[in-house]
Amino acid sequence: MRKLEGYISSAANPRVKEWAKLLDRKYREREGKFLLEGVHLVKEALDARWSLEVVAFDEGSEVADQFASYMDEVEEAEHGPSWVPVSPDVIAKCSGTETPQPIFAVALKRPPERDALFGEDRALVAVLDGVQDPGNVGTIVRSAAACGATAVVLGKGTADLYNPKTIRATMGALFHVPVLEADLSELLPEARQNGAAVAGTSLQSSRSCYDYDFRGRGVWLVFGNEGSGMSACVSELVDDNLIIPMSGRAESLNVAMAATVLLFEAQRQRLG
Template sequence: MRSLKLEGYIESAANPKAKAWAKLLERKHREREGKFLLEGVHLVKEALDAGWPLEAVAFDEGSDALEKFGTYIETSGNGEGPRWYPVSPEVIAKCSETGTPQPIFAVALKRPPSAEALFGAGDRGLVVALDGVQDPGNVGTIVRSAAASGATAVVLGKGTVDLYNPKTIRATMGALFHVPVLEADLQDLLPEAAARGASVVGTSLQAARSCYDYDFRRNVWLVFGNEGAGMSEAVSAFAHANVIIPMTGRAESLNVAMAATVLLFEAQRQRMA
């Protein structure tokens, strides 16, 4: 391991760098700067493992956080990796929205894929499209399930919570580094997907067709709607088919993240058969 050159210690939360980092807790600043925050040892390691561009890593100098990165650290300031900053607990707290902040966070650069990346898998494409899903935990869980089941991409349509919201980031558990995630207008993308041969499939409690009777081995876009209202009329108009997840017990419906997970792993099962 090369020796680590640390940047200067940042003690005050009023330090210009600390103030700039803390602003990334707000969406308008994330969008303006093209950056977002990753909090905690796991997320920072996942980003480093994936080769995701990190601008800076800040750690509580009084913690043992740095010791967990012995095999990850590169010489700071040589253009090969992020700059590493020892900081005070005050700075850590300012850059976290959790009640008990993690002792380390990173400033990451946004690296959204192009729309064209959605179509690279051809007839083996499996894309998840979210229409107005507003809960960060649901979106993060769906990204995790998409990465785990071999989906080729996730599209966050209008009205869907910001991918780079700290709560969404935490819920992905680092999966956003392993599956392309794109924010786009589904009313533009779904017709293009259909024109390229994709089948657009929605879910509905009124659907007659079981998800287990649908052929997911083709190029498929799975569309999931808002937690309370489902798919919007404008987006549902593009669906070629709607399926239902059969339930033999008593429950009104499944949480959208659970429903997405069921369908994604059914698609994986069929594709592995």
């Protein structure tokens, strides 16, 4: 049985202070760690065998009952997280929400998997160019995982994947699709050199996404900033601009919605 550590009651405890610092991006980047908040995300991480350092839970709640099977797993001493009972004050200190759930985990970042980008002949890659809203970024990661995309690439100006808001929006999908940060001015030409098509979205385009061929080769779909679209330098690296036809009255779609439509159109064609 996984050893349970001693109860921590004070939010001023040195370990708690270290955990709480992970709410800050600079500290996350320095330590290579991030926080997972809530029952669903912690279970998703455990089921995916993601490296977790600590799982802290409110001892006064019944949440531990939901994780009894995980705590009872027989593992080697050096593997698996430490399970730490804590007070509600500790939970609140390490949460980015006003009404925190009674459990969180400290997770370890994984190194970028560049092989995922060029290891498949018909890769489907979602590329984010300056998508600033964490909710949009998390939703696109979730859609990419759901349709079996090869990877998601976060370009300059895009919200941090490990922002608590982004992670919540992924609903655990970040454990099921590789997500990398990269300089798009370098990576997109490399994708083209490897035979992939690079396509973007534009309201000025006349080419319907439903007329585009997603089947013949790898496709990298680029989605730009919520207000200004793709940056000028990235636009120059796009082979085709696509539009999502709309028969009703709306100026445009939210970037996460547009990404979902295109990713699932690619899936439809490839499975059809």
